[in-house]
Amino acid sequence: MSSTPASKQPQHIAIIMDGNRRWAKKRFMPAALGHAAGAKRVRDIVKACSALGVSQLSLFAFSTENWKRPEEEVSSLMSLFMTYLQKEIDNMNANGVRLKVVGDTARFAPSLQELIVKAEAQTAGNTAITVNICANYGGRWDMIQAAQAWQKAHPDLTLQDMTEEGLSAHLSTPHAPEVDLLIRTGGESRVSNFMLWQAAYAELFFTDDLWPDFSPERLKESIEWFAGRDRRFGSSAPL
Template identity: 75%
Template sequence: MPKHVAIIMDGNRRWAKKHFMPAGLGHAAGAQRVRDIVKACAEMGIPQLSLFAFSTENWKRPPEEVSALMSLFMSYLKKEIRNMNANGVRLKVLGDTQRFAPPLQALIAQAQSETAHNQGITLNICANYGGRWDMLQAVKAWQKMHPHSDLAALTEEALVPFLSTAGAPEVDLLIRTGGESRVSNFLLWQAAYAELFFCDELWPDCSPETLHKALVWFAGRDRRFGSSAPI
């Protein structure tokens, strides 16, 4: 069983188009699916789940869609805090949250604080997140902490505590829904040795059965991490 599963939740807009709905309703359907997948991961004993909710590139989308996504994010946080506490879910929001409106920033801080004591699964919601941003901010944070050190002294091991996922295991399994086969700037450092599972289901159509299929596939992988172990 992987210790850290990451999911690129792709296909909300195409799902909405397929059902003759506006994009906002596709994102709402995708948000409903999150609860099922988090619950399934928790029941199977997966300690870390990271979901790509909003990338740094998503600001390029139409303003009305971005506004709908921000409203949906706020609604999700308000509704799910009680459910997270009931199911032992610890919430972390990873990304440059300073760009969000103050009310959303306050709600993020509240949700993280109110679930910080939970000992079950850790749910990382990656919002205004990008893998390149993560590595760049980690280097800046390291240098701020070591103002008199030469950058040549920076090692991989020294940088890890400054990444947004500090304290979490590296990604074992990265799942992308929606039929696309790319990682789209998601957890680039953390998923360096992840197994990549691509499926055709649009995110709102994904189910715990889809997750189970990915886990069965993962269990059959031979993970050598670059070693010369026999094939």
């Protein structure tokens, strides 16, 4: 369990899982093995987040820009995603994990889309933690599709009638609170089009650890760092 006071505990953590390819390169391995090592690390971090009382965990698995990578690598990532969904469902159910896949899944192969629907349905009743796998996801895409969905839901209104609350309801994560803590591994210091709306007031934690090396201990360190932050949300006085 977490030693962090409940009032200082992040309820929604988002992670940009960067560094799989560099992890593999350092070991003279193909990129596919780096991604496989990263997938194994996901289980450890999900388990640690659940034990620490985090209710929502969002993982940036595949961005809208990742289609630009070599075809062989994209194919490997899709295969890994399918394998993960097939193998992890029993483990998720055993640990109370609810799975949500967030992003434009229409571009995926029909077989992968079917697996996603099945996995979400099988874990829908779990309440220990919700894990949002962000696949073919981009923050700009999310805001555009939300605006389009809002307009479709309100055909008699104009954009001047749109509110922040109204738009938020149509984002890809209406089931989750806004991101409290955004972590990026791999030594880079940018958000890379990830949850731009949801992470508007998130605290940003950057670490040099490559994703396969990001340990539960480092996760705890990031949460302790978060607990020490003075989160004012635009006000002048500490809350």
